[in-house]
Amino acid sequence: MKPVHSIMLTKDETIRRAMELIQASNMQIAVVVDAKDGLLGTITDGDIRRALLDDFTLDDPVSVIPLKVPTVAYQNQTREEMINLALAKDIRHLPVLDESGSVVGIETLDDFLRTEHKEVAVVLMAGGLGSRLMPLTKTTPKPMLKLGSKPILQTIIENYASYGFVNFHLCLNYKAEQIKDHFGDGSNYGVKINYVLEQQKAGTAGALSLLKGKLKSSFFVMNGDLLTNVNFEHLLNYHNRTNSIATMAVKEHDVQVPYGVINVEQNRIRSLDEKPVHSFFVNTGIYCLRPEAINWVPEDRYMDMTDLFSSLISDGQRVCSYQMKDFWLDIGSKKDFDNAQEQFRKAFNA
Known part of the structure; x- marks a missing residue:
């Protein structure tokens, strides 16, 4: 499971900040959370491009972008359950939540299929x-x-x-x-x-x-x-x-x-x-x-x-x-x- 704090931001932060996080992580995704790290949604580089085409600026808040409500996994789920979920939904990223709903990490299908020692x-x-x-x-x-x-x-x-x-x-x-x-x-x-x-x-x-x-x-x-x-x-x-x-x-x-x-x-x-x-x-x-x-x-x-x-x-x-x-x-x-x-x-x- 990858750490998630490097791609987390709040809805009040700017689109520019979201773009910087996405580019720095090479994951093509940012996770939007509330003050308690509760998941609000995700943003991709494609979402940012569409917002700019709709005449929003890089200094506008992330909240102007319609957030995707992603499929999530929970930290007590097994590796096999997560792989099956990602494959069934045809998705590359799975935010991982704890029992309180806070984001604690993110799994990627690429990592699932490439087990590193x-x-x-x-x-x-x-x-x-x-x-x-x-x-x-x-x-x-x-x-x-x-x-x-x-x-x-x-x-x-x-x-x-x-x-x-x-x-x-x-x-x-x-x-x-x-x-x-x-x-x-x-x-x-x-x-x-x-x-x-x-x-x-x-x-x-x-x-x-x-x-x-x-x-x-x-x-x-x-x-x-x-x-x-x-x-x-x-x-x-x-x-x-x-x-x-x-x-x-x-x-x-x-x-x-x-x-x-x-x-x-x-x-x-x-x-x-x-x-x-x-x-x-x-x-x-x-x-x-x-x-x-x-x-x-x-x-x-x-x-x-x-x-x-x-x-x-x-x-x-x-x-x-x-x-x-x-x-x-x-x-x-x-x-x-x-x-x-x-x-x-x-x-x-x-």
């Missing part, structure tokens, strides 16, 4: 025992269990690679050789893989201490036993935009109380609520971190990501959440795994 690292935690999935994991590490025709971990790697993220660090412990034998150096999958071998169980964050000094920019961390079609590029952009040391992708989860709930005050019933539903944000096991966050991970000690986030919060560091509405599947039990096959086919068209 990015230097951002992806750290996948794939060393767990998978005890709750026994006996399936007695001979196979949990990330290598197959959904559809391929291991879970392969789907994760291929999904990241589709966004151009091709530099992986796989943190391994239980049955590490199976994973190494399957993926090798990653070249068969168009990626580069470095293996980080945990000498003992390190938790979902402990192995990061083994990467201290090796990661030079913000990076992803993700559990190697879950599936999602979240737009990883949008997650990274959000993390960088909020200037957070650590960002956790969260998802809303509803829990229904199976009984009627009675609200009582000093023995007096104030209200009744039949089987209410409570909503919570849950940790999805997907994160973006800045390299300095690793300084909070002790060496040779077990640590989970939740412990790391708690330490960062306690020390006053800026920690943010990224609310995702995308498909997300955590496989925590044999029942979850059995149910996952159909959900996987629907989400990934497998």
Whole structure:
């Protein structure tokens, strides 16, 4: 996703300013917004030419030009959804909005069809025992269990690679050789893989201490036993935009109380609520971190990501959440795994 501020202007700015932005960006488009970056419309170089032919001047405000209301995308949409939308509408540009309707970037069809490799690292935690999935994991590490025709971990790697993220660090412990034998150096999958071998169980964050000094920019961390079609590029952009040391992708989860709930005050019933539903944000096991966050991970000690986030919060560091509405599947039990096959086919068209 391209930054959008370089082509944004308000309706009170001049046509000259719109022309300058369009020429400087080489995108043939400018985005007109309100005071809160809400999208009002777009202007192209063709719109400017027509305005000049209608006797408007370069010093007239942009508001004299009829604004196009463009097709838009939202930052929680997947890459595939955006490509299909652009192709279906036969358009080259897709302004990207957040949940409040503010413009946060712009996607182009050219960029979609030309995936560039990015230097951002992806750290996948794939060393767990998978005890709750026994006996399936007695001979196979949990990330290598197959959904559809391929291991879970392969789907994760291929999904990241589709966004151009091709530099992986796989943190391994239980049955590490199976994973190494399957993926090798990653070249068969168009990626580069470095293996980080945990000498003992390190938790979902402990192995990061083994990467201290090796990661030079913000990076992803993700559990190697879950599936999602979240737009990883949008997650990274959000993390960088909020200037957070650590960002956790969260998802809303509803829990229904199976009984009627009675609200009582000093023995007096104030209200009744039949089987209410409570909503919570849950940790999805997907994160973006800045390299300095690793300084909070002790060496040779077990640590989970939740412990790391708690330490960062306690020390006053800026920690943010990224609310995702995308498909997300955590496989925590044999029942979850059995149910996952159909959900996987629907989400990934497998």
